[in-house]
Amino acid sequence: MRLVVCLKQVPDASEVKIDPIKGTMVRAGVPSIANPYDMHALEEALRLKDKYGARVSILTMGPPQATDVIKRAVSLGADDGVLLSDRAFAGSDTLATSYILAQAIRKMGEEEAIDVVFCGKMAIDGDTAQVGPGIGSRLDCAVTTYVVGVRSLDKDKKTVVVERRLERGVEVVEADMPVLLTVNKEANDIRYAALPALIESIKYEVPVWTAEDVQLDLAQCGLKGSPTQVKKIFPPPQKDIETVMVTDTISDPAQIAKLLVDKIEEAGMLA
């Protein structure tokens, strides 16, 4: 069985800010991490490997230093990985990204057929959750999003039964393989690497594929292949509210409570 995990290197989103004067994104000094959702997807793949036996391959698109996340995955038990790296990919939106990744997955599949493609539910930099279903559409395979657990897998029937988290409950779905799954964080707890595996993974030489290696149509990659454009970026607006600081004038909790409950009552919320 062959499993592919799409793993993205992202800036730690909680550290990214807008320069209030220049209006540009401040990324200097912001650490790069493996997208947390993708790490849960990897863990789910590794669990299938532990249970049923499988080859787990990582696919990452990004700059040369993104090999870090592939090595980390190898230290946790992934068998191999590929970095897709080319200047032609820069500025890709979700449509172009899904094209590039789907083509690379096809190429990976030429060497050994793929049964399951795992993606995280979304990446914490873009927060779109669009790339997974986009890859699935392009590969014309079954797609199941928001997976919180794999219940069972039947190698002979080539089906997998998964649980999906929706707003009001859990949907249990049987999907034909090959299937693309996007995984939620609550699916699992990520394992730790054993020290020898960690040391071994540093030596792993990550193969790098360019646009040419994957035989991509450059018109569908990068800025050229991206229908959406960013008009502007700006810091989140502060709500323009006159806050009455109650404690500027009163300090006794009982008096504070009286004033607040007056307001609650005026709003008609005490009926």
Place this chain on the structure above:
Amino acid sequence: MSQPAVWILIEQNDGVIADVSWELMGKGRELADDLGGEVAGILVGHNIKDQAKEAFYYGADKVYVIDDPTLEYYRTQAYAHAISDIAKKHKPEIFLMAATSLGRDLSGAIATPLGAGLTADCTVLEIDPETKLLHQTRPAFGGNIMATIYCQIARPQMASVRPRLLPIPERDEKRTGTVIEEKTSLQETDIKTRRVEFIPDEGATVNIEDAECVVAGGRGIGNADNLKVIEELANALGGTVGCSRPLVDAGILPHAHQVGMSGHTIRPKLYIGAGISGAIHHVVGMEGADLTIVINKDPDAALLRVADYGVVGNLFDIVPAITKEIKARKGA
């Protein structure tokens, strides 16, 4: 070309139309009027046709219905195939759906075969008066940055829109429109996924999104025992307990209570937040509240800035005092 069409996905779950569909219909009407165009609802499901008229009541000019047994419940492949086929045929200018589980899944799957530009989880949509392009504003990087996105050439201009930010337009039973029936070309045997069962959440009574009053606690609560000060105030007000993400991560409350970016968006009449610093992730989920009261021991807590009434102090003194005052007045 005929007049530009704004398409709205009418989201339904087990035959029940989600309110967000009408929020989007209101926005769609506005955008269509700005473009001098029409609004069409897209209604997909099984035994669903009779509900098309509701879309007219909320502002649609047309409804495209695809009614088929294979579409009884949501499946990415079946819905994406059916809807992208009719979009290819009728070529809408704009296509909006809700940024729900279903809408975000479907939008990504449809944009690809259409080659459309798609913006996820938008909070503001407007037509640029000069270019007539749809400007789509959304948070990124976990809400630390807002970005305005547009799409010059590819059509439709697609966006998923965060629920509960837009008002539902007034329902007008006098409005009517045209129902257009379409078909899907997929057979059940072509579809690669099947629902085995659906397990509704226990305690599905916690529906924080519809709550009129939410009392929310955050990191400042400390531990599960301390949560009772929040619960007591919520009970006294007949409200619902909410929280920011740290309490869910710590296992103190289930996700159903979480307000914010990765939780629920609420629009209560009254929001009381205690021990919540006010990271933008939380604020985007509660800023639609009518009356906001915030209690925090840190005078610099960001949440105080979005409050109508702010209290700098120990929540374990203030919150019980409010509960006591409410009980006293209600008892009187």
